Amino acid sequence: MKIYTKSLLNNYEQSLTYDDISLIPTEVSRIKSRTEAKTDCNFLGKELSIPVISSPMDTVTGINMAKALSELGCLGILNRFDSSLGKVMTKKTNGVQSVSIALNTPLDDVKKLADNGYIICIDTANANNKEVLKKTEEIKKISNVKVIVGNIAQGNSLKQLENSGADAVRVGIGGGSVCTTSIQTGIGIGQVSSILDVLEKRNKLKLKIKIIADGGIKSPGDVAKAIALGADVVMLGRMLAGTRETPGEVIKYADQLWKKYRGSASFGVKMRNEFIEGEETMIPYKGAVKNVIDGISDGLRSSMSYMNCLNLDELKNKDTFAILSNSSYLERLPKK
Numbered sequence: 001m002k003i004y005t006k007s008l009l010n011n012y013e014q015s016l017t018y019d020d021i022s023l024i025p026t027e028v029s030r031i032k033s034r035t036e037a038k039t040d041c042n043f044l045g046k047e048l049s050i051p052v053i054s055s056p057m058d059t060v061t062g063i064n065m066a067k068a069l070s071e072l073g074c075l076g077i078l079n080r081f082d083s084s085l086g087k088v089m090t091k092k093t094n095g096v097q098s099v100s101i102a103l104n105t106p107l108d109d110v111k112k113l114a115d116n117g118y119i120i121c122i123d124t125a126n127a128n129n130k131e132v133l134k135k136t137e138e139i140k141k142i143s144n145v146k147v148i149v150g151n152i153a154q155g156n157s158l159k160q161l162e163n164s165g166a167d168a169v170r171v172g173i174g175g176g177s178v179c180t181t182s183i184q185t186g187i188g189i190g191q192v193s194s195i196l197d198v199l200e201k202r203n204k205l206k207l208k209i210k211i212i213a214d215g216g217i218k219s220p221g222d223v224a225k226a227i228a229l230g231a232d233v234v235m236l237g238r239m240l241a242g243t244r245e246t247p248g249e250v251i252k253y254a255d256q257l258w259k260k261y262r263g264s265a266s267f268g269v270k271m272r273n274e275f276i277e278g279e280e281t282m283i284p285y286k287g288a289v290k291n292v293i294d295g296i297s298d299g300l301r302s303s304m305s306y307m308n309c310l311n312l313d314e315l316k317n318k319d320t321f322a323i324l325s326n327s328s329y330l331e332r333l334p335k336k
Contacts, residue, residue: 004323008199017216022324025307027308027323031308033115037305039275039297039311051312053069054235058081060240060261063088066243068095070096073111075097077098077121078096078099080099084333089109099113100120100121114143115143119148121150127161153171153187155197159208161315162208173194174215195226211232212234217234224299228318237261242286246259257284261278262279264282
């Protein structure tokens, strides 16, 4: 079996997803228990216990989710459609640390958010756009607030984004579970290939912009893969959807509890007849989001113990991967 480095994976002839690769432990681990592995990190000035941030989707991150994630040592990005946005604009709301805005959000409103200590996320589907660069530059002229932009699928524009003032970029187009961008537009590559291309450009140009792996993450194992590939944090949508803290009511159907989940460009969000790049679905009710975060933490720490990594920096420096055949992937799935 061939062991692939990040460089070899990045030059692989096909676009790769998380399901196409596996981490390979190649050394004796010095870690006795997974509890020894430390998952804390600093992201844009915020101390996180685990490298997880939530997607600013209207069925994922309302004010309750943002507060809950803050208490759990994660970062919740309050969606720009939330009715609580007016409150956080005028004062620092306990537990909310980051807010998403639209390209047409007035700079006066952005200034209020910045003055109250929030991270700003410019919530667009395509960061390779002069309007995104312009908005970022305008924000940086009025404040030194941290700015997240998104999304990109590869790193050719990374230097322009950093030069405009972007502190972090969401990496991934078309990989979200309710995103239909790739189907509707033909745009997007596998998340593994996206992260590696952006990482290569960042290293080559010696940039400081942070990488957010956004899309395609279905399990704690995918979180570990994303960090090992070079992402600074992961952004989650579906894994957090269906929990108690997400916006929306719990629905009982066919003797089971459900909650709504939809893409940011779905009809339910736009509520008008225009081009749709997202779907709507129902997610089984999962209970408290703490259960999901605890599962991610346990899985990530276990992966780190296998890979002989005491901290996330050591995991990011790992360079031993395998490419899986379809049979290899299927063999590892639980059998019912």
